[in-house]
Amino acid sequence: MLGKLLNTLGLFSLATLVSLGGFASYLAFTGRVNAHRLDLVAAVLRGELDAANAAASCADEPDPTSQPAAETAAQVSPLVPSPELLRGAQPAPSAEEAQVRRQRExxxxxxxxxALADLDARRRLLxxxxxxxxRSQEQLAAREKAFxxxxxxxxAEADDQGFRKExxxxxxxxxxQAKEYLSRVWQTSRPDAIxxxxxxxxxxxxxxxxxxxTPQELALMTELLEQIRLQGSSLTADTSRTTDGRIAP
Incomplete structure (x- = not known):
């Protein structure tokens, strides 16, 4: 029971100290309590100074809360530049600087x-x-075709001349002899025999x-005549030309 009471008193004392500390911090931050005023309070508690004189001494000090807002803001934030300083950091360009800028532009x-003209000239050249x-390719193709x-x-002319001689x-x-020769030609090149x-x-x-x-010769003759019948007309029309009253390819 006594232990609980002591714990309760300890917690109450701690809360009181924290509250007093927070209140003192608030007073110090707002400027309501400073070192001089603390000395006056201590002198009153020691009996060295009466309360009336202490109050008069405190009244002679300026109230920090009555300072202008601009001055307070300047004290709280000394790193914030003033509008005059901001205007001075960006001076207006001089006439010479403006002329240099126009020349550069x-x-x-x-x-x-x-650069654009050069690109256009390169495009036209390309x-x-x-x-x-x-055009050169077309001319080359035409020459190759003619050749x-x-x-x-x-x-064809050389072949025709050779055939006429044959x-x-x-x-x-x-x-x-012509039959033997024709048989040999048939074995090597049937179109020439035809x-x-x-x-x-x-x-x-x-x-x-x-x-x-002979049966073999008769078979050859039969096939030869059949090929002449099937291919003779188209052969003379496509690969032959008239020479001395005869048709020769």
Whole structure:
């Protein structure tokens, strides 16, 4: 029971001290209590000074709460610059500085204009180069096509001349020899054998065909005549041309 009472008294004393400390801090912060006034209170408690003289001494001190708001704000926040200082930190540019700024802006505008003109010139040059490249490619393709056509004509003419010479010798062979030659050509190049029989004189061709007598030779003749029937017309129309009254590719 006594312990609880002591605990209660201790808590009450602690709360009282905390309250007094907070009140004293408030008085000190607001300026209502300072070192001089504390000395006066101590002198009154020691009997060295009566209460009337202490009150008169306190009345002679200026009231901190009656100071102007601007002065109080300046004391509380000494780091805040004044409006005059702020205006002085950004002075208005002089006429010379304004002229320098305008010149700098003009030079920058000219630089941008020159850069744009240079880009436009480069673009036009690139377009011209691309146009020249495309035209050169077209001309090269045309020359290649013309060269291929001339080459084809030269090859066709040489082939035609060679065929006419072959046909001339073929017609001069005896029928048996012509049959043997035709059989060999058939084994190596059937279109050439068909071409010979299509362009040979009809009477000469008939005498050559009469030389095919064995079953193998008759089979070859039958297939040869079948190919002539199927391909003769288109072959003479697509790969032949008229020479001396005969059709030669």
């Amino acid at each position: 003009t030079l920058e505008a000219l630089r941008i204009e020159r 377009d011209q180069v691309l146009h020249d490249v495309i 291929e056509e001339r080459s084809r004509l030269v090859v 046909l001339e010798y073929f017609e001069q062979l005896k029928p048996a 071409r010979l029989m299509v362009n040979v004189d009809q009477g000469r061709g008939k005498r050559i065909l009469e030389q095919f007598k």
